[in-house]
Amino acid sequence: MTARKKAYARAGVDVDLSNRLKRQIQSLVKKTHGPQVLGKIGGFGGLFRDNFSGMREPVLVSSIDGVGTKLKIAFAMNKHDTVGADLVNHCVNDILVQGARPLFFLDYIATGKLSTDVVAGIGRPP
Numbered sequence: 001m002t003a004r005k006k007a008y009a010r011a012g013v014d015v016d017l018s019n020r021l022k023r024q025i026q027s028l029v030k031k032t033h034g035p036q037v038l039g040k041i042g043g044f045g046g047l048f049r050d051n052f053s054g055m056r057e058p059v060l061v062s063s064i065d066g067v068g069t070k071l072k073i074a075f076a077m078n079k080h081d082t083v084g085a086d087l088v089n090h091c092v093n094d095i096l097v098q099g100a101r102p103l104f105f106l107d108y109i110a111t112g113k114l115s116t117d118v119v120a121g122i123g124r125p126p
């Protein structure tokens with residue numbers, strides 16, 4: 001084990017599990033990518049190649065939202081397959097009401113402890 005992995009492990013982070021989970025959901029995420037999305041999940045930023053041809057004065061609109069109390073309900077019911085859709089829908093709706101078209105989505109998963117079933121369930125369609 002490298003010194004870096006040991007430091008993460010001492011802090012309670014399972015790097016191997018994190019990497020396995022990223023690989024597990026990568027194929028689900030990739031299915032949502034259009035031709036302008038570059039790169040893959042797991043990096044520290046999203047890559048998007050602009051193509052604003054046909055637009056006179058393009059403006060980027062961004063949104064961020066959270067699922068808040070829906071997570072409490074998801075954990076109480078042990079049902080996480082609606083959380084991801086709720087989050088995406090919240091952000092898309094915030095953009096649509098401004099007359100914008102969704103181009104990309106940035107997200108992250110924050111957790112006190114990684115659980116394969118929970119993380120995989122977030123991206124699984126209900």
